[in-house]
Amino acid sequence: MRLRIFTEPQQGASYDDLLAVAQATETLGFDAFFRSDHYLAMGDHVSGLPGPTDAWTTLAGLARETESIRLGTLVSSVTYRPPGVLAIQVAQVDQMSGGRVELGLGTGWFEQEHLAYGIPFPAKRFGMLEEQLEVITGLWGTPVGETYSFSGGHYTLVDSPALPKPSQARVPVIVGGGGAKRTPAMAARFATEFNLPFPDFADIPAKFAGVRAACEAVGRDPQELVYSTALIAVAGADEAAFTRRAAAVGRERAELREHGIAGTTGEVVDRLGALAADGVECVYLQIMDLADLDHLDFIAREVVPQLD
Template identity: 50%
Template sequence: MDLRIVAEPQFGGTYEDLLAAARAAESSGFDGFFRSDHYLDRANPSALPGPTDAWTTLAGLARETATIRIGTLVTAATLRHPSVLAISAAQVDRMSHGRLDFGLGSGHDVEEHRRYGVPIPDINERFDVYTEQLEIITGLWTTPAGAHFNFSGKHYTLTDAPALRTPVQSPTPPIIIGGAGKKRTPHLAARFANEFNVIFAGASAAAAQFDRVAAAARAIGRDPGGIVRSAAVATAVGRTSGDSMRRLGVIHKCLPWLRSEAEDFGRIVAGSPNHVVDQIGRYREATGISRLYLDFPDVWDLDQIELIASDVKPQLEGD
């Protein structure tokens, strides 16, 4: 099973903190280092040191790491114009020599948008925007050199846009789509995704969503086996019960709505390394995932990265 680390710097952390975590993940042999794309700590909106930008951060990490895959889980379609995002992401892929995985979601944090003055439409229109963004970004990336890309939609119009300096990865970097929507999300995944991700989803909910994506893929003649199944879980592993409880307390402080329900386990993995390995094994068996993102609200917790690398990761390798 691939194991990746996800940082949540909206809860605090400078670029230097993110770089330290990325380097720790890389030296420990993790498959990827990802970050959220948020500007606001909802639990403490005035928290210092203030937000960092996901794509500026990734550009720096692209040059200051060497082997680990990088990306967002996930970028909000509402925060950036798709042409600008396509150019930025292609450049990060080139700066990293082809190590970018491109995660894109519809956007959801209304309060974050309000505070920074960024428009966010209602959910139906938001999915229209999201769909057009995927069409534009993939269209720009795959336009041959010397050709032009045109697009006419409800929300965006591109006229004779020159072919971009394309990403290293061809035809595009791997595209990650996620979410819990039961209708439009699976259809978008079937059309565009190389990987489908569920975040903080219990095992039964995750399995049902993966089934919807598979059905949508088959409906358009695509083999659902070509879409990687992945999940992101909040993580609180400790050498002692006190360490684990302290980390669980950070999760509950930063993500107060998140609890792991006994009847739908898997939203949080917590406890000793052996206990967490067992939880991950049960979750994998129930959902069929082959990739797991371990979410850390505390970007400074390098000790947990090292503990998972030494005591959890070896037990899952080869699975």
């Protein structure tokens, strides 16, 4: 099982804060550093200071200040950037990183941040997501010297040179969500990874089965996809350490144990083992206290060695 560090900078983090977490992620041997793509803090008692950072600007900087970890978004919203612009941004950051970028793309859901920064928030966005996935992968897949055109309900591209190209032959594309039909169908068509964000544990096997069925329906081998989930992580060597970290992120211990990767070392190892048994191949550990780098060190030192 691969473990990735997943951050929520809109809750309050500077670029330097994120750099420190990304460099610790790399030094400690985690697989990747991912961040959300939001512009407004969530929660009544969260200031969000010093203010939002842009996801792809952040990843461009980290591309030059890290060497080995994968870098990506979980997930970018289709409402923020036209697909042609996003394709250029991701390809450039992939070049800057030497081919370490992954793109998570979703419909977006947080209307208030759109209102706060003047970003249009259409009521129907699944069609936008489907077209963006088709356009972005189409631009990257167009041979050099040829052009790419697309005409859809939301986007039109005419004779695009489809440049620049990413360094990777295929940038991993992550599609996720809990929908029963449209999301699995899009993952089957366009994704290299399907992600379940913050699911109820009991729902995971059925959700993955739905994606596998969607793959089979379009003649794709379901094993080509990576199956992942994102869950909050709060762990400690003993109950006192766990209690302290739970309080630092404003969450109740019982609730964390019910819904997250949480508790003492044995509990965390057991939870990850149960997820693996349900078919989870990769876990995005949502880390909410970015100042607590000892938390990452603890997970790397005490938890990771016990995983198969």
